[in-house]
Every structure is written in C-alpha cells, then in structure tokens.
Amino acid sequence: MDLVETYREELRFVRKPIPRALLLLLLLALLLLPWWGPRAWLSRGSLVWLFAIGVIGQNLLIGYAGLVSFGQAGFLAVGAYTFGHLRIAGVPFPLALAAAGGAAGLVGWLVGFPSLRLKGPYLAIATLGFGTATYQIFANVEKLSGGRQGLGIPALEPLFGLSRDVYVYLVYYLIFLLFTGAAYNLVSSYVGRSLVAVRDSDIAAEAMGVNLTRTKLLAFGISSFYTGVHGALMAQYLGHLEPQSFNIAESLNFFVAVIVGGLASVEGSVMGAAFTVLVPALFGDFRWAVPVLFGAAILGVLIFEPLGLSGIWLKARLYFRMWPFR
C-alpha cells in the first residue's frame, strides 16, 4: 500500500521505509569500509568521494541549468591553489576548504556573465577560453604555482588515533555526504526548479518571474563552489600541486562522468564519478586504452541510454517496484 497523506510527506527525501533502510545500510557500510575492506580501497574511495563533489557541481550546471562549461579545470585550479596557499600559511583544513570553495564560487560567478549573452556552443567556447587562460596563468606565474618544484601541501594530521589513510577516507566521505545531501535538497527546491525552467525554456521562465541573470549566475556560483571544494580536496589528497593537473583533459573528465552518470541526476553524478575513477584502475598496464573506453562509453550512453547509469538505475528500481508483475 502506498498512500501519501500530506504534501510534506511527499517532499521527504526517501519516502518509503524499505528503501530508506537499504540506503542507511549502504551509507553505513561505506562509512565502515576501513574496517571491512582491503586497504587499497581506501585511497580509491577517497578519490571517488572528492571527484563526485566536482561532478555534482558540473551536473548542476549542464544537467540542471543547461549551461555548458568546458572550463571546469579552471575552477578546479582556483580552488586547489587557494587551498594550497592557505594551508601553507597555516590555515586549518576546514577554513581553507571553505575559502577554496568561496574563491572558486566567486570566479565562477564572474565567468557566468558571458552566459547571460551566449548560448550553447558559444558559451562552451567562452568557458574553454577561461579554462585555458587559468591554466596558462598558473603555469607561468611562479608566485602562484610554486615554480619548478610545485607547491607542497602539509598533510592532514589524523585525529582520534586513526591511521592517516583511514582518517582521510572518513573525512572525505563525510564531506561528500554533506555536499551530496545539500545538492539533493537544492535540486528539489525552488532553486532546482528555476534552474530546470531556464534550461527547458528561458522565455517561459522569465515570464513566470524567474530572473535569468540571477539564476544563471547562481548556477555558475554554486557549481564552481563545488568544483573548488573538489580542487581543494584533490590538492590535499595529492599533497603536491602542479599546473599540469589542470589542463583541458581534466575538464573533459568531468564531461565523461556527467554524461555516463546521467544528466540532471545527483546519484548519476556519483555513479559517473565512480566510473571514471574506478574503471581505469582495472586497466593496469593498459592505461592507454582508457580514453578509448571513455569515448566508447559516451557513445554507448548517447545511443542506448541517454539518461546514463542513473537511467539504468531508475529502470531497475521500477522493475523491483512492480515485481513480480512486469
């Protein structure tokens, strides 16, 4: 029996008890991974969590608001270097993280201005220009990039007597949960609705009282905040920054993750991030084949399942909801 009695009930995150229990179980299992999984999974896991945050950010922009950006590596760099310099100056981890998000968000908000005039491919080219320019700046200004030897970032000191990799995994997982939860809340709120409205018909959105300027800039700001946090977590994870980590190929990785995971889906973003991080790891000596696989995956998604992994997941859930009927 599935009866909804109040509007509030309909707005709950997970409405039915069994899926809620399953979800809690899954989240708990992932939290306890250090105590049941192999050691090697910890660093992989941390990488998935941090990447997922950036992919969610990218998806908010392209999937929800329909604004294409090829400049993600630029926001990533702003976040990573802000974080790096602050950490070196002795700023504690959480503060540096927030500042990295804020700096990237601010830059994103500024980069959003062309989006008020440009659409589709033109916006893509403008943001690509931003990404390339940022890369050039970090590659050429030694004060920012730390010169030849790059920027070394002080490691995270583990607390509670945990070993470092366990501690990092747990911290990253909790930050991931925070940002994913916030994203779910956002997309199901009036903000998410106005983003999708702008994507589906900007003229109608405006006619409904949605301010296009504010909405598009907000989309860029929030999306880049997420990307900046991703950059910061990546900087902490690597312990070392070089401009090479922020070239165009990095921007493209976000695209692969968003398309394979599924446009306009938060869980799709997480699945896409897991795909782009974990699958190449299986290749071992055949790393050259990874771009080929990514290309094939994008083609496969576009041809067979436009909603990506999230589409497959949706169908699976529907199947079980109807079971044993089809």
Next chain:
Amino acid sequence: MGAGLLEVQHLALRFGGITALAGVDLSIAEGETLAVIGPNGSGKTSLMNCITGLYRPTAGSIRLRGESLLGLSPDAVTARGVARTFQNLRLFQHMTVLDNLLLGRHLHFRRRLVDAFVRRRGEEIRHRERCEEIIEFLDLEPWRDQRVVGCAYGVQKRVELGRALCTEPKLLLLDEPVSGLTAEEKEEVSYWIHEARGRFGVTVLLVEHDLRVAARLASRMVVMDRGEKLTEGPPAEVQKHPGVVRAYLGDQ
C-alpha cells in the same frame, strides 16, 4: 476615458524594415475582457510581447495602473501582476504538471537560499495548496504528476493557462488560447476563462482568431491590421465593420 488598468499609447515597433506595430493605442479597464483580433502578421503577438517586456518598443508608452512598464525585464513585469500564455506553447517540458504550476508561484516564494540547502519546505507546502486550487479548477488532477511532454495538446494548453493563473495576475494576456483545440475543448476553455474572471478577479486581454469565441468572451474588441488599430467597439458592431469583413471573408 478614465484611467484603465492598462494604458498603451502610440506603441510602435520596428524590426529593420518591417513595421510590426505602427502607433497603437489601447486601454483596458479593470475587470473587463478585451479581445484583440486581426489577420496573420497584424501585430497581435508583438503587442503582447511589448507589454510583457520581451520586445523593446521603438516608441510609445505602456502603463499599468499609471506605472510605466517600459524597460522592465519580463520577470519584473510579471512581478507587477501581468501573466501570459504563449501562442506556441512554452511549457517546461521535462517537469511534471505540478512543477510547472509551482513555477507559476515562483515569484511568491520567500526565496532564501539557505532554506533550499537545508530542505526547509514550509513555503513549498504553502504554495502547493494554491496550485492544488488551480488543479481542481482546471480539472488537471489526472495529470498532476505526469511530465508535460507526455500530455496531450489540449492538456498542455490547460497547464499553460493554469501556470499563468498561479502567478495571481491582475492582468492576464492570452495568446490564442483555443487555437488547435477541438470544438469541445474550445467550449471548456471559454468557460474557464469566463470563470477565472469571477473567481480570481483577473482582467483579460485575449488574442484570438476564432471570432465566435472572442465575441462570446469579450465585452469589447480591438481589430488590428498591419500593425495598426483598424477599429474598436462592442463585438456585434466590430464584426460588421467593412474592414473586418474584408479581412476575414476576403474581398467580395
């Protein structure tokens, strides 16, 4: 003439060499229904686009309760109490019917970003109740949770009317609300437009090709031709005007 709800004076609009509007005067009194008719390309939609801020008129003035609407962006015009539907539907295709209606409530939300991030949904529930009223009014219950793309054309037309009503407009602009509908659906929509005036207290500016529907709903008609106002008056008189006869029945 006493100051009406909407006063349009000498409105002109040119696109390069094309004159879409050539100095149109128009006035709508509070509570009235005014129909604008005219052949294809006579500037009816352009007039509506100028009022809602989508087009920038070349000359003239537009006032709502004495306040100029010129230079305002479309969302600012809507915030002042003007809502519209489009000639070729402009719905949010990938959203449900309910979400489309909730967007009509967008400007009444107390938009606080923090609330969105922490899932505080009091506003949502408050506005949901208004949407349900409109859903009940337009008999949209069976489609509430369906995506708009999957709905029949007649339903989509209805959703657009509902979405406009959700903004609680003082002035409702309808661009050919019954075009493409079956005879039965035309009846229904005419009824809803008529009812909406009483129930929600809206003043209606109606652009319509179907003369019968226009004549039945409107107390006054304006006839446009090539960007100019040909004539205006009560429907019965206007329909006898030689220019209207020529425009609708051809030269005979």
